[in-house]
Amino acid sequence: MKSYLLPQFAVHRDDDRCIRCKVCVSQCSFGVHAYDDEDDEIRSNEGACVGCQRCATLCPTGALVIRRHPHEFRPNANWSEEMLLDVKRKAETGAVTITGMGNDKPHRVYWDHLLLNASQVTNPSIDPLREPMELRTFLGRKPDGLLFKDGRLITDIPPQVMIETPIIFSAMSYGAISYQAQLAFMQAAQELGTLCNTGEGGWPMDFRRFGRNVIVQCASGRFGVDPDYLNQAAIVEIKIGQGAKPGIGGHLPGEKVTAAVAATRMIPEGTDALSPAPQHDIYSIEDLSMLIYALKEATNYEKPISVKIAAVHNAAAIASGMVRAGADIIAIDGFRGGTGAAPRVIRDNVGIPIELALAAIDERLRREGIRNRASILVAGGFRNSADIIKAIALGADAVYIGTAALVAMGCTLCQQCNTGKCAWGITAQDPYIAKRLNPDIATRRLVNLVRAWTLEIKEMLGGMGINSIESLRGNRLHLRGIGLQEWELEVLGVKGAGQ
Amino acid sequence: MKELDKITNPFGDDKVIANCGLFGMMSTKGRRFSGQDAILAMANMHDRGNGLGGGFAAYGIYPEYADCYALHVMYESMTGKEQTEHFMRTTFDVVHNEEIPHRDPANSGVAPAPILWRYFVRVPKNVLKEISISRRGLDGGIKKESPRDGIRDDIDDIDDIGRIKEAIEDNREDIEDDYVVKQVMTINTGIADAYVFSSGKNMGVFKGVGYPEDIGNFFCLEEYNGYLWTAHGRFPTNTQAWWGGAHPFSLLDWTVVHNGEISSYGTNRAFLEMHGYYCCMHTDTEVIAYAVDLLARRHHLPMDIVAKVLAPPLWVSIDRMPEPERRLHTALRLTYPALLMNGPFTIIIARQGEMIGLRDRIQLRPLVAGIKDDMLYLSSEEAPIRVVCPDLDETWTVKGGEPIIGRLGGRVITGFEGFRGDSYEELPSTAVRGASGR
Numbered sequence: 002m003k004s005y006l007l008p009q010f011a012v013h014r015d016d017d018r019c020i021r022c023k024v025c026v027s028q029c030s031f032g033v034h035a036y037d038d039e040d041d042e043i044r045s046n047e048g049a050c051v052g053c054q055r056c057a058t059l060c061p062t063g064a065l066v067i068r069r070h071p072h073e074f075r076p077n078a079n080w081s082e083e084m085l086l087d088v089k090r091k092a093e094t095g096a097v098t099i100t101g102m103g104n105d106k107p108h109r110v111y112w113d114h115l116l117l118n119a120s121q122v123t124n125p126s127i128d129p130l131r132e133p134m135e136l137r138t139f140l141g142r143k144p145d146g147l148l149f150k151d152g153r154l155i156t157d158i159p160p161q162v163m164i165e166t167p168i169i170f171s172a173m174s175y176g177a178i179s180y181q182a183q184l185a186f187m188q189a190a191q192e193l194g195t196l197c198n199t200g201e202g203g204w205p206m207d208f209r210r211f212g213r214n215v216i217v218q219c220a221s222g223r224f225g226v227d228p229d230y231l232n233q234a235a236i237v238e239i240k241i242g243q244g245a246k247p248g249i250g251g252h253l254p255g256e257k258v259t260a261a262v263a264a265t266r267m268i269p270e271g272t273d274a275l276s277p278a279p280q281h282d283i284y285s286i287e288d289l290s291m292l293i294y295a296l297k298e299a300t301n302y303e304k305p306i307s308v309k310i311a312a313v314h315n316a317a318a319i320a321s322g323m324v325r326a327g328a329d330i331i332a333i334d335g336f337r338g339g340t341g342a343a344p345r346v347i348r349d350n351v352g353i354p355i356e357l358a359l360a361a362i363d364e365r366l367r368r369e370g371i372r373n374r375a376s377i378l379v380a381g382g383f384r385n386s387a388d389i390i391k392a393i394a395l396g397a398d399a400v401y402i403g404t405a406a407l408v409a410m411g412c413t414l415c416q417q418c419n420t421g422k423c424a425w426g427i428t429a430q431d432p433y434i435a436k437r438l439n440p441d442i443a444t445r446r447l448v449n450l451v452r453a454w455t456l457e458i459k460e461m462l463g464g465m466g467i468n469s470i471e472s473l474r475g476n477r478l479h480l481r482g483i484g485l486q487e488w489e490l491e492v493l494g495v496k497g498a499g500q
Numbered sequence: 501m502k503e504l505d506k507i508t509n510p511f512g513d514d515k516v517i518a519n520c521g522l523f524g525m526m527s528t529k530g531r532r533f534s535g536q537d538a539i540l541a542m543a544n545m546h547d548r549g550n551g552l553g554g555g556f557a558a559y560g561i562y563p564e565y566a567d568c569y570a571l572h573v574m575y576e577s578m579t580g581k582e583q584t585e586h587f588m589r590t591t592f593d594v595v596h597n598e599e600i601p602h603r604d605p606a607n608s609g610v611a612p613a614p615i616l617w618r619y620f621v622r623v624p625k626n627v628l629k630e631i632s633i634s635r636r637g638l639d640g641g642i643k644k645e646s647p648r649d650g651i652r653d654d655i656d657d658i659d660d661i662g663r664i665k666e667a668i669e670d671n672r673e674d675i676e677d678d679y680v681v682k683q684v685m686t687i688n689t690g691i692a693d694a695y696v697f698s699s700g701k702n703m704g705v706f707k708g709v710g711y712p713e714d715i716g717n718f719f720c721l722e723e724y725n726g727y728l729w730t731a732h733g734r735f736p737t738n739t740q741a742w743w744g745g746a747h748p749f750s751l752l753d754w755t756v757v758h759n760g761e762i763s764s765y766g767t768n769r770a771f772l773e774m775h776g777y778y779c780c781m782h783t784d785t786e787v788i789a790y791a792v793d794l795l796a797r798r799h800h801l802p803m804d805i806v807a808k809v810l811a812p813p814l815w816v817s818i819d820r821m822p823e824p825e826r827r828l829h830t831a832l833r834l835t836y837p838a839l840l841m842n843g844p845f846t847i848i849i850a851r852q853g854e855m856i857g858l859r860d861r862i863q864l865r866p867l868v869a870g871i872k873d874d875m876l877y878l879s880s881e882e883a884p885i886r887v888v889c890p891d892l893d894e895t896w897t898v899k900g901g902e903p904i905i906g907r908l909g910g911r912v913i914t915g916f917e918g919f920r921g922d923s924y925e926e927l928p929s930t931a932v933r934g935a936s937g938r
Contacts, residue, residue, distance in 0.1 A: 120843075123761050124761040124844050124864070125844060125864055133814050133815075133816055135814065135815050143834060143835055146798075146835065147799065147832065148799070148800070149801060152802075154828055158831050158835070161834060367773065370774050373774075465763055466763040467763045467843065468842060468862060469837075469842060471767070471837035472763060472767050472837075472840055472842035472843075473764075474767055474838070475770045476764060476766035476767040476770075477766055477770075478765060479766060
């Protein structure tokens with residue numbers, strides 16, 4: 002069948018600059034560039050281009066410009082080009098459209114409608130370059146209060162994990178990302194004194210030395226879960242849902258299940274790795290409680306147990322149930338959270354923004370008097386340090402970053418993660434492509450990003466006259482809304498600017 | 501429902517901001533003396549206020565009614581007074597009531613005064629019984645103790661902190677205190693034109709709109725004799741003058757005078773609301789008072805530990821502490837992070853038999869201490885102390901986060917002394933694992 006899909010990107014090559022070095026040919030994993038020996042010319046198959054900018058970035062003479070293809074359909078406010086192409090694609094394949102990364106629709110980003118406070122006159126701002134600024138954070142259930150008897154503390158403190166910055170690397174499984182990428186996350190988490198999350202794809206044996214800095218997941222596929230997996234980690238997370246695909250399971254195609262991936266996931270090589278949509282031993286809240294306590298038993302009550310859900314309409318009530326079911330940490334993933342592969346229609350239409358879910362959950366847990374019983378981790382589209390500090394003011398204990406971390410390693414959000422062809426080597430399983438991601442350089446880039454954000458958070462905290470992040474947590478008085486409607490301000494629990 | 505916030509904070513700001521002068525003096529031997537010195541000291545710090553609020557708290561001033569709650573009430577109308585007195589007749593045994601003695605406001609240099617009345621009341625016996633029965637009925641697990649028994653002796657068998665807390669709260673004093681707090685809140689939020697501004701036993705708060713020395717003179721404080729006085733002169737930046745908005749702020753026999761602005765106010769308030777404190781006045785001082793009430797009265801933490809919650813050591817210091825102490829401070833910070841008072845403050849907290857001075861941990865507001873024989877002085881400046889006591893034994897600038905505690909019958913405690921030495925040995929193991937390898 003002749004495809005009616007037009008190319009999405011146009012490749013412009015300045016022939017005067019091109020030196021025929023063929024870097025673009027070797028670097029493009031989508032087969033766009035080809036060298037013609039006879040004509041000494043490099044030709045481009047634009048239809049295959051995904052706009053990842055790998056070739057343009059590495060071209061030594063700057064000869065390449067990749068831009069949106071200028072072709073234009075007749076303008077139509079109802080039928081955008083994207084919609085036309087999606088209909089045509091389905092007409093040609095009869096299949097669900099699969100994509101990678103997070104929701105790319107222009108929904109309101111509430112972070113951009115929240116403004117921070119600063120001290121003037123009546124209290125002094127604090128200079129983080131001269132005075133201590135504390136970001137240390139403890140994840141885990143906190144006691145209702147402390148009891149002393151005869152001068153002795155007699156309250157047992159539930160297990161806690163201490164992190165030095167409230168930024169954690171989000172769940173990305175080995176299989177969805179490459180071995181090199183996961184190694185970079187673990188090295189960076191160790192250097193930063195924070196955590197990274199293995200995702201649900203198991204945990205390679207030679208990464209277990211990073212246990213102190215690792216959250217392992219127990220998801221519906223139960224890949225790689227055994228006593229050592231649970232006990233070597235700092236935190237065990239039960240994954241119920243993911244922001245990019247609430248209510249949907251996972252499917253790692255057999256082509257990506259190499260021998261190493263198979264061993265890590267404890268499945269046969271080359272078979273599809275299927276994660277069912279629900280956990281088939283959790284059909285209700287009491288089932289969740291049983292799994293939480295099974296994991297606590299398996300880890301001798303020495304590790305906080307986290308439960309991760311996608312931000313959905315009644316997330317506040319669900320979160321309350323999770324805390325009462327025994328979760329020490331609740332992780333909420335908003336609808337802008339990324340994915341290695343999800344049906345586009347789910348990614349773009351299901352779930353709610355993390356800002357609103359977080360505000361509602363923090364408020365609900367406070368009103369029920371149980372906010373101290375669980376830490377709140379939030380995920381889903383954190384783009385900068387301001388987003389993070391605003392999340393903390395809305396009540397989060399710490400923030401998961403996924404997409405931003407991938408961007409730090411080279412990702413350009415071309416949304417091809419599911420194809421396994423990632424030209425930047427991040428989500429590729431083909432050893433030839435995956436090898437282009439140098440784990441040590443990627444580690445350095447991740448550490449730099451988090452360090453820079455941490456410094457920026459300290460600057461903003463100091464400006465507010467606060468020298469410890471715990472004094473900003475849930476402190477919505479330091480936020481004001483701008484350009485928001487009454488109901489949005491109410492859900493966020495903040496006043497409007499100038500009020 | 502009356503919204504106190506509307507009166508205290510008419511412009512609807514996040515919180516009421518005030519910067520101030522503080523003074524406190526106490527005889528640790530319980531020697532009683534008049535309010536003259538406190539007035540003199542405050543006059544010396546005249547310029548730290550702007551005439552929009554001044555006040556005093558005095559302890560030991562009502563020995564003849566020592567077992568009664570002394571309710572000081574201000575009324576804006578006779579209707580408010582009638583309604584309140586009707587309410588009190590149904591909720592308390594009123595032992596005695598009278599107008600709070602004062603001079604003519606016009607000649608005292610203070611703003612026009614509300615009706616000022618005081619009531620000495622007891623909690624009726626039948627109320628006490630009903631409450632304790634209904635409480636014990638809800639609590640199936642621990643029936644063996646009567647309300648008068650000290651529960652604290654029995655907690656060895658009980659693991660669950662919630663049950664211990666219920667058990668501890670199940671005793672007479674707390675029941676009475678909680679009852680009084682509830683009635684005071686009912687009057688303050690429910691009855692128009694009435695505001696209870698002092699509710700402790702054998703103590704009283706005297707405050708109003710004017711410079712503190714004028715307020716002291718207006719209330720004839722030179723005629724009272726107390727062993728502990730605290731005082732406050734106010735420089736509010738965003739509130740209209742209202743008699744109830746002056747300091748000290750009080751709850752039962754706790755009083756707080758405060759100089760500063762708490763940047764962590766929103767966090768503090770959210771946490772206290774979770775524990776049932778309705779912050780109806782939107783002042784920093786109110787959250788400090790509630791925080792102290794929660795920690796010291798309801799959670800039974802010793803005062804020097806309370807100070808370490810409000811102004812904890814920095815992590816860089818905690819990390820250098822020896823193991824048991826490090827663990828204790830870690831436990832405090834991870835359990836009560838929301839009660840850290842961040843931003844500049846100095847407070848003088850007082851209750852029956854105790855006066856505590858505390859500065860924020862990075863010392864953004866001043867506090868000077870002085871000692872002469874059995875007298876402990878705390879002040880925003882050294883000069884007022886010298887005015888009332890020129891030949892001090894000792895005077896020093898108080899360090900941030902280090903409480904100065906004066907106790908009746910005891911010596912003055914400086915810093916953190918309550919938990920030293922072998923008392924750490926039996927601490928339970930806390931499973932805190934650091935991602936940084938600490």
